[in-house]
Amino acid sequence: MRETWVVGAASNRFGKMKESGREAATRVAMEAIRQSGLSPKDIGYTFVANAFGISEHQGHVGPLINNGLGIPEVPSATLESACSSSSAALHEAYVHVAGGFIDVALVVGVEKLSHLDTLAATSYFAVAADYAFETKNGATFPGLYATLASAYRQEFHPKDEMFGAIAVKNHANAARNPHAHFQKEISMETYLSSPMIASPLRLYDCCPFSDGASALVIAAKEFVQRPVTEPLVFRASARSGAVTDMQDRPDLLGIPSTRLAADKAFRQAKMTPKDINFLEVHDCFTIAEALALEDLGFLPKGTAAKESYEGLTARDGKLPVNPSGGLKAKGHPVSATGASQVVEIFEQFNGLAKGREVPKAEVALAHNVGATGGSCSVHIFSRR
């Protein structure tokens, strides 16, 4: 396999997009290509993620993006893996480039849901659960993660403030991220007084519905030779599946696909959690950030919420987590999320994360979950 790099990475401002998903996707793709110093003509394949494109009456958006980039002849395909769609696209891009099938790949993730009301958007999100055995029995997406939170609380008895600390920390980080949906800090009082959505999850435990687009340019080292940016070197690109339904899980204290993907990734990279300087993890809900840190092997079971409360995961803590603000506060445009995590790592490596720099940015991990864990991606990047 060839050494493979991320040489360009761009996101727009998450939140509410006036333009269509297709326009936003094309714009961030052009920006990522410009940043990489390569040309659209260098691209061998475009991997697109746009799980809810149908809400804009648009499928098959890859050719439209390529057309807008002036490369209509380049092949494209859309990958769907719920909230991990663009990290699934990234994995395919890596496989194609590292395997020598193409020299340069474009990854584009985009989502637009702001034209829908909350009910319609909630129902779109619920599509990624098992309709026959979960949604039809009353589940919503917050409801499924709330169910995991209830099991976690029963077992480990964390205080509400410990989950509040995760929300407060991620909002503080997002306040310094120009791509973020919520660029404002929140207080613990604001968190504690926010209404229940799905007990024990309050409004401020939940990520927002966001519009957004992110793009990455993936290239073989031997093709680029002299990069104009500080490239991210792929050290691992791992994915895993696991039993989807809550009712079939042996326990509800974690996300099994995270454990499996992390194990693969650390073996690929020949690393352990101790080698990682900072992480972008899938925090669609505060409980998800706690579970991620435990399932990825960074903290023992039942300790992550407490450690977060004590400052371990703050931007200047020993283990910075979600310096971008995470899904929780940067926002969660479903199919852009996985790629946007890598945009944050790229900006940290390239000195572009002004005002939210982590103390050390040499090795970073990105963790992206599909729905409640039916799929999961773990990527590890280092400097050259």
Add this chain to the structure above:
Amino acid sequence: MKGYEEGGRLRGLRCRHCGLITATWGLACSRCGSLELEEHELALRGKVVAYTILHVPGDEFLNDAPYAYVVVALDGGGQITGWMPTVKQESDLEIGQRVRYSSSYKPGVQFVKETDAGAGG
């Protein structure tokens, strides 16, 4: 897909190889991969192992919120998810609560507390 509710009963599958009992449809066992699955009638009673009170429901449950969404460990094996329309607040339920299946015209697998009066069970 054939539903698992049928005439007041809950139908599931049992793996002849590893013994897994599941309510989820499949052609092979999700735990051991064996193809030797047999139809299995699930118990109608069990206890809550995890739950949430949903204040913002999905579109098919608009007029029912708040309600509880529950994961129930059934007596005799297997877990199943369902909802409890009569549970309206956090303090109305706890993990370990005994519940029974209550057949209804409404969608989804419905549970009530074991001690509650009413149809089914």
